[in-house]
Amino acid sequence: MDRRVIFSNKLLPYLLLAPQLAVTLVFFFWPAGQAIQMSVMEQDAFGLTKTFVGLANFKELFNDPEYLKTFWRTIIFSGAVAICALVPALLFALMAERVVRGATFYRTILVLPYAIAPAVAGVLWLFMFSPSVGIVAYWLKKLGIDWNPKLDGNDAMLLVIMAAAWKQISYNFLFFLAGLQSIPKALLEAASIDGAGEWRKFRTIIFPLLSPTTFFLLVVNIVYAFFDTFGIIDAVTSGGPAKATEVLVYKVYYDGVVALNLGTSSAQSVILMVIVILLTAVQFRYVEKKVHY
Amino acid sequence: MAQVDYSRSNWLPHVILWIGLFITAFPLYVTFVASTLTPTEIAQTPMQMYPSLQGVDNYATAFSKGSAGTYLSPPAMTLLFNSLIVALVVTFGKIAVSLISAYAVVFFRFPGRMFFFWMIFITLMLPVEVRILPTYKVVTDLNLINSYAGLTLPLIASATATLLFRQFFMTIPDELVEAAKIDGAGPMRFFKDVVIPLSRTNIAAMFVILFIYGWNQYLWPLLITTSNSLDVIVVAIKKMIGTGAEPTDWHIVMATTILALIPPVLVIVAMQKSFVKGLTDTEK
Numbered sequence: 001m002d003r004r005v006i007f008s009n010k011l012l013p014y015l016l017l018a019p020q021l022a023v024t025l026v027f028f029f030w031p032a033g034q035a036i037q038m039s040v041m042e043q044d045a046f047g048l049t050k051t052f053v054g055l056a057n058f059k060e061l062f063n064d065p066e067y068l069k070t071f072w073r074t075i076i077f078s079g080a081v082a083i084c085a086l087v088p089a090l091l092f093a094l095m096a097e098r099v100v101r102g103a104t105f106y107r108t109i110l111v112l113p114y115a116i117a118p119a120v121a122g123v124l125w126l127f128m129f130s131p132s133v134g135i136v137a138y139w140l141k142k143l144g145i146d147w148n149p150k151l152d153g154n155d156a157m158l159l160v161i162m163a164a165a166w167k168q169i170s171y172n173f174l175f176f177l178a179g180l181q182s183i184p185k186a187l188l189e190a191a192s193i194d195g196a197g198e199w200r201k202f203r204t205i206i207f208p209l210l211s212p213t214t215f216f217l218l219v220v221n222i223v224y225a226f227f228d229t230f231g232i233i234d235a236v237t238s239g240g241p242a243k244a245t246e247v248l249v250y251k252v253y254y255d256g257v258v259a260l261n262l263g264t265s266s267a268q269s270v271i272l273m274v275i276v277i278l279l280t281a282v283q284f285r286y287v288e289k290k291v292h293y
Numbered sequence: 294m295a296q297v298d299y300s301r302s303n304w305l306p307h308v309i310l311w312i313g314l315f316i317t318a319f320p321l322y323v324t325f326v327a328s329t330l331t332p333t334e335i336a337q338t339p340m341q342m343y344p345s346l347q348g349v350d351n352y353a354t355a356f357s358k359g360s361a362g363t364y365l366s367p368p369a370m371t372l373l374f375n376s377l378i379v380a381l382v383v384t385f386g387k388i389a390v391s392l393i394s395a396y397a398v399v400f401f402r403f404p405g406r407m408f409f410f411w412m413i414f415i416t417l418m419l420p421v422e423v424r425i426l427p428t429y430k431v432v433t434d435l436n437l438i439n440s441y442a443g444l445t446l447p448l449i450a451s452a453t454a455t456l457l458f459r460q461f462f463m464t465i466p467d468e469l470v471e472a473a474k475i476d477g478a479g480p481m482r483f484f485k486d487v488v489i490p491l492s493r494t495n496i497a498a499m500f501v502i503l504f505i506y507g508w509n510q511y512l513w514p515l516l517i518t519t520s521n522s523l524d525v526i527v528v529a530i531k532k533m534i535g536t537g538a539e540p541t542d543w544h545i546v547m548a549t550t551i552l553a554l555i556p557p558v559l560v561i562v563a564m565q566k567s568f569v570k571g572l573t574d575t576e577k
Contacts, residue, residue, distance in 0.1 A: 005467040007400050007480040016397035017409050020390040020450055026435075027447035028416045031427035038427065092313040095306035106310045108562060109317055114572075115557035117509035117527040123534065123550055124320040127327065133543060135323055138339045166316065171572070178573050227422045231511035235531045249422045256426040257516065265426055272423040280418050 032273065038266035057267035066243075067251070067268075074247040077161060078225035084165035085221055086214070089172030094202070096173070097180045107177070114170035119231030125163035126236045149237065153244025156237045160245050163236060164229045171224075172217050179213035180206070219283045226275065248272060321554070328352070328547035335543045348548070355548035364532040365521060369549050372526035376508055377556070379525055382445040383507035388499055391454035392492070396484055398455075399462040400470070410459075417452040421513050429516050443517045444525075448510065454499050457574055461495050462488065498571030501564045505557045526553040 042053040061067045096106050113121065128136045131148045140147040149156040183206060191201050207214075230249050233239060239246035239254060246254065252272065256265030327335055329348025334341060359366035366372070398410050421428065428447060437443030465488065473483045489496075514525045524532070530549055535541040561568050 003399060003463065003467065003470075005470040005474075006402055007470075007474075007483075009401065009480055010403065012480060013397035013401035013403045013406070016393040020394040020413060020455065021409060023390065023446065023450040024412060024416055027428060027431065028419050028424070028450060029412075031424045031431050032419050034427035034430065035424050088313065088316070092310060095309045095313075098306045099310065102307070102310075106314065108565065109314050110310075111561065111565075111568070112321070112558060113317060115505055115561040116554055117511060117557075119511045119527050119531050120509075120550055120553055121320075123530055123546070124324050126534070127543065127547070128320055128323050133335055133338070133340065135340050135342070166320070169313075169317070174569060174572060178569075227420050230422060231509075231527070231531075234511070234515075235534070252423070253425055253512070257429075262426065269423050269425070269427070273419065276418045276420065276423060 035266045035269040035273070038262055039270045041263060041266075043262050053263075057263045058271075061264060061267055061271070070243075070246055070248055070251050073157075073245075074226065077157065077164075077229075077245075077247055078222045080161045081164045081168065081225040081229070082218055082221035084161060085168035086172055086217060088165075089169045090176050090210075090214075092169070093173050093176035093180055094206075096177055110173050111170040113167045114174075116167060117231060118164075118167060118228060119235040121167045122160070122163050122232040122235030125159060125166070129159050149241075151241055153241055156241055156245050160229070160233055160236050163232050164225060167232070168221060168224055172221065175213055175217055176210065179210045183209050216283065219279055223276070223279050223283075226272075226279075248275075324547050324550055327543060328551050330544055332542070332544055347544075351544045351548040352552070355545050355552065360533045360542040360545040360549070364529075366529050366533050366549075367522050367524065369526065369552050371522060372524060372529045372549070373552060373556075375523060376525040376527070376553070378441055379444050379510060379514070380504050380507035380556075382441070383448045383510075384500060384503040386445065386449035387451040387454050387503050388496060390449060391451050391458055391499075392489070392496075393484075395455050395458035395462055396488060399459055400480065400483075413450070413452050413455050415452075416450055421448075425512070425516065432517060437517075439518055439520050439523055441523075444514055444523070448507070448513065451503070454503065457495060457499065458492065460574075461492060465491060494567070494570065495574075497564065497567040498574060500571075501560055501568040502571040504560050508557045 039057055040052060040054055041050045042056065043050050092106075092110060096103060096110070099106065116124075128134045129147070129149060131137050131150065137147055146152075147155055149159045187205055188201060191205055196204070226247070227249055229247070230253065233245055233247065233250050234253075237245040239250045248268065249272065252265055252268045255261045255268065323340075323342075326342060326344050327340065328351055329344040329346070330341065330351075331345075331347050334345065334347070355369045357368050357370060359368045359372075394409075394413060398406060432438060432443050432447060435443075437446065469487060470483065473487060478486070509527060510525065511527050511531075514523075514528050518524055518528075521529075526549065530546060530553060533542065533546045533549065
C-alpha cells in the first residue's frame, strides 16, 4: 500500500534514512558478511594466515558428535521451554478472562517477569534452587529428592528450563488474553444455550479460534529459547555441568570468545543465521495469512 | 454487554490465578527477603521467609560500596548509572532513527526506497547472538571497546520500531498532507508539527518495550566492556556470584538484584497500557 500524496524532495529522504542505514551496514551487514567469510576460512593458531577451506568447517561441525549433541539439546530445551511457557499462560489467560474482580491486579503481577532481564531471572532461580542456601532446594531435600544442579546435568537442564519458561509466561499470557478477548461472545453463549460444557466449548470453539495465536506464540517462544536465553544459561550454569546445558548460542559464544576458535564459531554463526531466517520466514508467512483471512 | 454466568465455579479461576501469582511472585519475594538478611541468616537452612531490618544496611552497602570478592564490583550507584545511560541512549536512539527512516519510506518516493526498507527489515534476522565475534571485531577496529558508544551504537538500529512507525504513518490521512502543503509547510515542518504529535501513543508504546530491551542487555555489554567501571548492573550481578573458590556475598547480590529490577518493573507498571499496546502491535 502506498500513499497518494507525498513530498517531492530529492535529497531529504536519503538524509533521513542515513543514520539507520549507517548503523545497519556497519554493525549488521559487515559483521554478518565477515561471519560468512570466516566460516569458509581456516586461521592458524596465531591468527597470522588465513586459507580458504570451502565448506570444511561446516563438514567438521556436522561430523562432530559434540555439535550434534548440542543441536539436539537445543531442540529439546526449546521445545520444553515453549511448552512450559505456553500451557500455563493459556490456562491463566482463560481464567483471567473470566474474572471481573481483581482482573487488573492479576494482570499486573503476571506480566512482571517480562520486565526482568534473562540473566537476572536466572539469578533468582539459581538462588532458590542452590543446594547450599536455596529454600526450594531445602524443601526438595526434605522430600528426599536428591537435587544438585552443580553436579547433575538433568537437574541443571530442568533449572534453566524453569527459569526460561517463567520469564516467558508473561508474554504468552498477554497474547492469549488478547486472542481470547477477540472471540465473539455470542458464539460462546450460543454454545452454552445448546448445553455445551466448559471443556467442550474450549475444545470446539476457543482452542480452534486461538490456533493462529498459539502458532504465532510457538514460533516466538522457540526463537526466544534459541537466542534470548543466553543470559539465563550463562548466569545459572555457564553451560555446565560438563556441557549439559550448552545450547547452540552458548556454544558459538564459548567456541569463539572463550576458546577463540574463529573458524568453527563463524560456521556456527552462519548456521544460526539460517535458523533465524527460517523461523522468521515461518512467522511472516503466518502473518500474511492472518491478514487475509 | 451480555453477562456471563458468575454464580457457578466462581472460585476456580481465582484459585488458578493465585497459583499463577505465586509462581510469578515467589522468586521475587525470596530474593527480596534474602536482600534484607545477614549472611549468617541466609546460610541457615531453611532460610527465614520474612524480611529483617538488616536490609537497610545491605542496600546501603550495595548502593555505595558493592560486593567484595573475586570480582571487585563497582557500587550499584555506578552500575545503575551505566544501565540507565545504555537503556536511555538505546531507547531514544532507536526511536529517533526509526521515526525518521519510516518517515522517509512512507512520505517520499525515491530510487532505492524499497531496497533500503528491506535492508532495515532484514536486520530482524541478524540478532546479536548470531554475529557475536565479527561484530565484536568491528567494534574493536573502530576503537569503541570500553565506551558508552560501543555499548549503545550497535544496538541502535531497529527493524521492529521502523515497521511499527511505517504501519502507523500509512494511516495518516492524505488530506492532512495536502492541507500542510497548501499551508506551505515543508516536509520537516509537517514531521515536527503533525506526525510526531500524532505518533505520541506509538512512541510511548515503543519506549516501554525498548527501555526494557536496553536495560536488560547482557551478552553485548559482557563482550564489549573489559573495565569493571563500565559494567551494566545485569552483567555485574552475574559476575558477583562466585564460581566456587570464593563464597558469594548473597545478601549484597540479592540487594543489587532488587535494585536492578526496580527501573524496568516501574516502567512496565506505570505504563501498562502502552506496554501492552507496544507488545501486541510490534509483534503482529
